[in-house]
Amino acid sequence: xxxxxxxxxxxxxxxxxxxxxxxxxxxxxxxxxxxxxxxxxxxxxxxxxxxxxxxxxxxxxxxxxxxxxxxxxxxxxxxxxxxxxxxxxxxxxxxxxxxxxxxxxxxxxxxxxxxxxxxxxxxxxxxxxxxxxxxxxxxxxxxxxxxxxxxxxxxxxxxxxxxxxxxxxxxxxxxxxxxxxxxxxxxxxxxxxxxxxxxxxxxxxxxxxxxxxxxxxxxxxxxxxxxxxxxxxxxxxxxxxxxx
Amino acid sequence: xxxxxxxxxxxxxxxxxxxxxxxxxxxxxxxxxxxxxxxxxxxxxxxxxxxxxxxxxxxxxxxxxxxxxxxxxxxxxxxxxxxxxxxxxxxxxxxxxxxxxxxxxxxxxxxxxxxxxxxxxxxxxxxxxxxxxxxxxxxxxxxxxxxxxxxxxxxxxxxxxxxxxxxxxxxxxxxxxxxxxxxxxxxxxxxxxxxxxxxxxxxxxxxxxxxxxxxxxxxxxxxxxxxxxxxxxxxxxxxxxxxx
DNA sequence: GTATTTTGTTAGAAGATTCAAACTCAATTC
DNA sequence: GAATTGAGTTTGAATCTTCTAACAAAATAC
Numbered sequence: 060x061x062x063x064x065x066x067x068x069x070x071x072x073x074x075x076x077x078x079x080x081x082x083x084x085x086x087x088x089x090x091x092x093x094x095x096x097x098x099x100x101x102x103x104x105x106x107x108x109x110x111x112x113x114x115x116x117x118x119x120x121x122x123x124x125x126x127x128x129x130x131x132x133x134x135x136x137x138x139x140x141x142x143x144x145x146x147x148x149x150x151x152x153x154x155x156x157x158x159x160x161x162x163x164x165x166x167x168x169x170x171x172x173x174x175x176x177x178x179x180x181x182x183x184x185x186x187x188x189x190x191x192x193x194x195x196x197x198x199x200x201x202x203x204x205x206x207x208x209x210x211x212x213x214x215x216x217x218x219x220x221x222x223x224x225x226x227x228x229x230x231x232x233x234x235x236x237x238x239x240x241x242x243x244x245x246x247x248x249x250x251x252x253x254x255x256x257x258x259x260x261x262x263x264x265x266x267x268x269x270x271x272x273x274x275x276x277x278x279x280x281x282x283x284x285x286x287x288x289x290x291x292x293x294x295x296x297x298x299x300x301x302x303x
Numbered sequence: 304x305x306x307x308x309x310x311x312x313x314x315x316x317x318x319x320x321x322x323x324x325x326x327x328x329x330x331x332x333x334x335x336x337x338x339x340x341x342x343x344x345x346x347x348x349x350x351x352x353x354x355x356x357x358x359x360x361x362x363x364x365x366x367x368x369x370x371x372x373x374x375x376x377x378x379x380x381x382x383x384x385x386x387x388x389x390x391x392x393x394x395x396x397x398x399x400x401x402x403x404x405x406x407x408x409x410x411x412x413x414x415x416x417x418x419x420x421x422x423x424x425x426x427x428x429x430x431x432x433x434x435x436x437x438x439x440x441x442x443x444x445x446x447x448x449x450x451x452x453x454x455x456x457x458x459x460x461x462x463x464x465x466x467x468x469x470x471x472x473x474x475x476x477x478x479x480x481x482x483x484x485x486x487x488x489x490x491x492x493x494x495x496x497x498x499x500x501x502x503x504x505x506x507x508x509x510x511x512x513x514x515x516x517x518x519x520x521x522x523x524x525x526x527x528x529x530x531x532x533x534x535x536x537x538x539x540x541x542x543x544x545x546x547x
Numbered sequence: 548g549t550a551t552t553t554t555g556t557t558a559g560a561a562g563a564t565t566c567a568a569a570c571t572c573a574a575t576t577c
Numbered sequence: 578g579a580a581t582t583g584a585g586t587t588t589g590a591a592t593c594t595t596c597t598a599a600c601a602a603a604a605t606a607c
Contacts, residue, residue, distance in 0.1 A: 332584070333584060344586070
């Protein structure tokens with residue numbers, strides 16, 4: 060009777076039981092095992108778990124039916140599956156088979172809000188043939204353009220929303236131009252090299268000024284704590300700073 | 304270096320490393336732990352696993368960077384996340400926060416095909432303001448109609464596509480009208496009752512004919528193997544048949 | 548009504564993922 | 578440089594999911 064939310068795995072079992080029940084009234088271990096491609100022994104364990112949670116009526120060695128709670132939960136999962144499947148086939152023009160497979164993978168993390176909004180979306184689409192045709196055409200057009208750049212259509216898109224910390228990005232010291240100041244945030248590298256840098260005063264929080272760093276200069280010149288230092292480009296690349 | 308596909312969990316770790324790296328060049332255990340809300344010790348284990356698979360450069364007690372393979376894999380996950388997030392915010396009008404949460408849950412099962420098609424969809428939508436406005440309006444209209452029937456907008460929808468076996472549905476014997484034939488598929492119940500039914504000839508594969516079953520008849524009359532039997536409605540409900 | 552086949556269970560084991568607690572090493576402070 | 582802080586690791590344990598192999602019960606066949 061616990062009401063912690065179901066694991067994706069248990070949701071799969073529940074959905075399988077639901078779908079089998081629609082045709083056979085009751086579900087048997089074997090059928091569930093076949094549907095989910097697992098062994099019979101795994102089903103036994105999952106059934107015990109679902110029974111514990113009050114979602115199925117289950118007696119050892121007998122058939123399985125859904126309780127009312129189980130029926131509600133199963134319908135909810137099934138609904139998510141359908142709405143995704145509908146979306147994939149009727150708007151994205153995918154084959155039923157591919158749509159089904161993708162829906163299986165995505166249905167579990169689907170929030171109630173997404174479910175509701177996608178339902179509304181698909182009603183909109185399905186009730187206006189000309190609209191849906193227009194979109195489908197446009198999609199297939201863009202799809203040709205995208206081509207097969209790589210396995211998931213990746214194309215160095217602008218990072219628009221990764222920013223969930225507000226921090227400014229870090230740069231390595233080579234990114235600063237002569238005259239620019241930075242605050243040292245990290246010193247990479249390890250062992251001796253790192254120790255040497257630290258001893259020169261290159262430590263967290265220090266302000267740093269790049270004095271000379273023309274494109275061809277290899278040792279570049281910097282100022283830290285009023286000391287003037289020479290660093291090889293290679294070393295400079297280990298010092299991560301925030302621009303000031 | 305194995306190329307078995309990543310578990311959702313490891314994908315999450317990879318994505319976190321990617322996002323942290325964008326700002327900090329390198330990722331540290333602590334930061335990953337914070338982002339994913341797990342303990343530092345869990346991160347250590349995950350990092351070892353990612354390093355095994357050749358996706359990250361990792362030395363104990365040092366910072367983490369992505370290998371080329373890791374970068375590709377991470378971009379792929381990240382791309383999925385973004386496309387979903389874009390879809391949720393820009394077409395379904397969800398808040399960034401809710402969109403992000405839902406995307407996290409759904410990105411893992413997303414196939415390459417879905418990713419590509421949704422990219423095309425969002426390009427279509429984003430490049431035609433009037434189209435997207437029209438859809439958004441329609442959605443918000445339908446949303447009001449749907450109201451809050453229940454926690455995922457479920458509304459006994461017609462089951463359109465559950466049928467992945469071709470079997471005809473089963474009915475219990477009470478569903479058959481007088482004169483109809485059925486084939487016995489299952490006999491439910493247990494113990495004595497079930498045994499008795501079997502002894503009367505009610506077994507798998509037998510043809511059955513309902514002879515008399517007016518609405519008020521309680522013992523209904525049936526014929527199996529040329530024997531005429533009387534069954535209580537209660538018993539009849541245990542006999543699952545296919546219509547012939 | 549016995550024998551065989553099918554179905555379901557148990558037991559034992561393995562891999563993932565996670566945690567708390569103890570420990571180690573590196574970094575910073577004094 | 579010694580002491581303290583803190584980040585990262587190890588250890589040991591728990592949960593979940595799955596498997597194989599052996600076993601038990603039920604259903605079917607003979």
